[in-house]
Amino acid sequence: MAVTTFHQGIGSIQAHGFCKKFNTRKRIGNLSLGFVSNGVTFEIGVSSRRNCSSRWKLGVIHASTSHTSVVDPVSLPSSNNTGDSKKKSNETALILIRHGESLWNEKNLFTGCVDVPLSKKGVEEAIEAGKRISNIPVDMIYTSALIRAQMTAMLAMTQHRRKKVPIIMHNESEQAKAWSQVFSEETMKQSIPVIAAWQLNERMYGELQGLNKQETADRYGKEQVHEWRRSYDIPPPNGESLEMCAQRAVAYFKEHIEPQLLSGKHVMIAAHGNSLRSIIMYLDKLTSQEVISLELSTGIPMLYIFKEGKFIRRGSPVGPSEAGVYAYTRNLALYRQKLDEMLH
Structure with a gap:
């Protein structure tokens, strides 16, 4: 998956869904940990269920030797029918x-x-x-x-x-x-x-x-x-x-x-x-x-x-x-990342 990188000391952010396989994955209770084989990308998630259709709160860190690390909380909407309407961006x-x-x-x-x-x-x-x-x-x-x-x-x-x-x-x-x-x-x-x-x-x-x-x-x-x-x-x-x-x-x-x-x-x-x-x-x-x-x-x-x-x-x-301009908001950064994924 493409990585969005913020230069000038902003750090790097990478978002993944939990349905994607990891090289290493551990679950302790309702805590799920994923590690990519290069040793620099980590994902941590908490869920009330074991299946991929439940709601997740993710904190994603992309470590780098040349950039400051940034933790960005990402809420992925639930795909099951809970009756919650999808909120529009504020x-x-x-x-x-x-x-x-x-x-x-x-x-x-x-x-x-x-x-x-x-x-x-x-x-x-x-x-x-x-x-x-x-x-x-x-x-x-x-x-x-x-x-x-x-x-x-x-x-x-x-x-x-x-x-x-x-x-x-x-x-x-x-x-x-x-x-x-x-x-x-x-x-x-x-x-x-x-x-x-x-x-x-x-x-x-x-x-x-x-x-x-x-x-x-x-x-x-x-x-x-x-x-x-x-x-x-x-x-x-x-x-x-x-x-x-x-x-x-x-x-x-x-x-x-x-x-x-x-x-x-x-x-x-x-x-x-x-x-x-x-x-x-x-x-x-x-x-x-x-x-x-x-x-x-x-x-x-x-x-x-x-x-x-x-x-x-x-x-x-x-x-x-x-890249600096897209660090103004997480939404703009994610939009650019989606464009990168769609066009490559």
Whole structure:
């Protein structure tokens, strides 16, 4: 069985079921001990029965000369009919990704709600973002209604090791729902619903949209343009302030996305600098002064763990081979181990 290893002093964890044969196995009362022949893997279990269908509480240690040992308690659900319902995970992943560079980012133009696609660099950034999250579970994807965010989500998922296919849900009319219906249950299991919402759009820049940022600063003055771009409650001419953007983005997050996390779903959001700043303001409980200095790079995913009603920021996964990020939670580590076993 594949072994999940945490580097950087985290240690190593390996989980096994008791139905697998060991080279050496001893039972003393209701205590069962298993030893793998290499002498470095031990399993200890306690059970009320002798058969493999009963419930086990396992403590697993994988010893190593180069890593610190870690004991991790693992509860395996009972397969017999005890009437206990399987509990949903109380720990889920939330991934936030600002879209890759757009063609108007490349030209240094105010974009706002103008629907502009990714540049070549933006495509590369989206693919790299996908590599960074390729071992993190994704059950649902939310994007803005703008193509650059949707392209980023789709390109990122081409790199995911689970190989599920993202499918945009069309709910704008009954005909759209009917015409986009999938009739294979097995295909649906291998798909991820993608929900596009205008509430996650970039803030609307009003009369600045399509203008060159440097030329606009030359015309109106750097201080005025900086105030429009970075103040919390001052909008550009006929546009939205960050405060106005936050009202719609956070309301949508709380009404539609947070319930999915509460139900045990792992969620990815691909959106924009200001709509994501607004959501991060809510997640991290930032003040209006703190959020205006928050900068988000294009194409860099940010990971949060949602546990016991709280959001814990974990930063950006460094890459698919960086084991440290998966030590944040046991669930992510086990998910990666399952991917390793499934794909090898």
